[in-house]
Amino acid sequence: MTTTASSLRGLCGGAVHLPGDPGYDTARVPWNVAVDQRPAAVAYPADVVEVVEVVRAAAAAGLRVAPQGTGHNAGPLGPLDDVVLLRTSAMTGVAVDPVRRVARAEAGALWVDVVEQAAPHGLAALHGSAPDVGVVGYSLGGGLGWYSRSLGLQANRITAVELVTATGERVRADAGHEPELFWALRGGGGNFGVVTAVEFELFPIERAYAGLLVWDWTHAERVLPAWVSWAADAPDEITTALRMVQLPEPPAPLPGRQLVVIDGATLGDPGVLAPLRALGPSLDTFATVPAEHLIRLHMDPEGPTPGVSRSALLGPLPPAALDALLAAAGPRSGNPLMVPAELRQLGGTLRRPAAGGGALPCVEGEFLLFSGGLAGPADAERVVEAMRPWAEDREYLNFTETAIDTARAFEPAAWERLRAVRAAVDPEGLFVANHVI
Incomplete structure (x- = not known):
């Protein structure tokens, strides 16, 4: 393919790398450096004009185009x-x-960029749990964050999308222009063009009650069931x-190496945490903090990192499910992963379809299970398989880092509509x- 791709040389001010070029091996590496990408060419456009040039040149050369910002979820490509x-x-x-409470982020912008610019205006976005996740990919795939149970998915807060289509045309999709395309982009991922910018709502949130509760992981057998029971009735304001x-x-300030951690944020009454505090954590950092602090609350790794992970959407978790999770990921499981198991609390607004929402108007399930780290995928698969009896039929694509039948992420009618778009x-x-798709 090198000969065919050579027609792209000279585009993007020379920022096109082909196999064998000195910069190719660096240019092809995604955020998850465990993924070995070997494309026919790598192009780094500086702006939308250069995106158009690359799309048209690739099509003329008989090549396809894979847009990629950070490359956090590159595995399924x-x-x-x-x-x-x-x-x-x-x-x-x-x-x-700040007047309209709207932000516009270009294709390569990271969530930390948005958070830091919105905060001086007393505004917050529905960002994720890591500062270096790309705004566009996160938003197109759904977008779960610390305000999700109260305010829903980021995808349904998008107000406009700018993209370059397969014909090399620049299009702006919003509620009044290209409404079908606008619907598909909000949850349907990067299947419809090269998204060069998104506009989305911001919210008047200056401060939140947020932090960590931490125990030695030998307390998992009592903390996990207590949290699951508490989560079932928790108000929408807390995630x-x-x-x-x-x-x-x-x-x-973490007190040890092997831990059980509950982290989160509430826009409501801090007293909701009382049942969890009664479990006697060895560290409690919950406090009223500036909203911009939430971007690093989860302490996700920053910078390119190797890793493997698996995930599943789970329904209600009876005692048998908790026993299975502890056996596969708990202190006596022998699981070597850095995060043998993480459960993100769903429900609240997430289970109610957003009015005027896109292809992913809500998320089914009570919890999102994640298992991952630096070890082999078999360790993560063991955890997910152990929880399969309590899994939903749906998948959440932003956490799905292997190739699957994408139809499983959508309602059947939505899937057929996405295919038509x-x-x-x-x-x-x-x-x-x-x-x-």
Whole structure:
């Protein structure tokens, strides 16, 4: 494919790398460095004009195009022998309109960029749990964060999407323009073009009650069932997660290496945490903090990192389910993963379809299970398989880092509608998404 891809040389001010070029091996590496991407070419456009040039040149050369910002969820892409990897990391512009409470983020912008620009205006976005996650990929795939049970998915707070289509045309999709495409983009991922910018709502949140509750993980057998029971009746204003973690070097102020951690944030009454505090955590950092602090609350790793993970949407968890989870991921499981198990609390607003929402108007299930770390995938698969009897039929694609039948993420009617939109805007299948429609 190198000969065919050579027609792209000279585009993007020379920022196109082909196999054998000195910069190719660096350019092809995604955020998850465990994923070995070997595309026909890697292009780094500086702006939307250069995106158009790359899309048109790739199509003319008989190549396909895979847009990629950070590459957090690169695993499902598969072979890229005939694909131009279009890296948007140079397109990092962020603009905040404090009057309209709207932000516009270019394709390569990270959530920390948005958070830091919105905070001086007393505004917050529905960002995720890591500062270096890309705004666009997170938003198109759904977007779960610390305000989700109160305010829903980020995808349904998008007000406009700017993209380059398979014909190389620049399109703006919103409620009044290209409404079917606008619907599909909000939850349907990167299947419909190269998204060059998104606009989305901001919220008047200056401070939140947020922090960590931490126990030695030998307390997992009493903390896990208590949290699951508490979560079932918790008000929509609070969103939490429970993790069993094994850290090689725990950062301050964490009191040890193998821990059970409950973290989260509430926009309501801090007294809701009383039943969890009654469990006697060895560390309690919950306090009223500036909203921008939440971007690093979860202490996710920053920077390129190798890793494997598996996930599943779970329904209610009876005692047998908790026993199975502890056996597969608890202190006596022998599981070597850094995060043998994490449960993110769902429900609340997330279970109610958003009015005027997109292709993913809500998320089914009570919990989102994640298992991951630096070890082999078999350890993560063991946890997910142990919880299979309590899993929902649906998948949440932003946490799904292997190739699956993408239809499992959507209602049947929504899936057929997504396929129709894809056929209309990209009939030749020019674009390659990590989760293909």
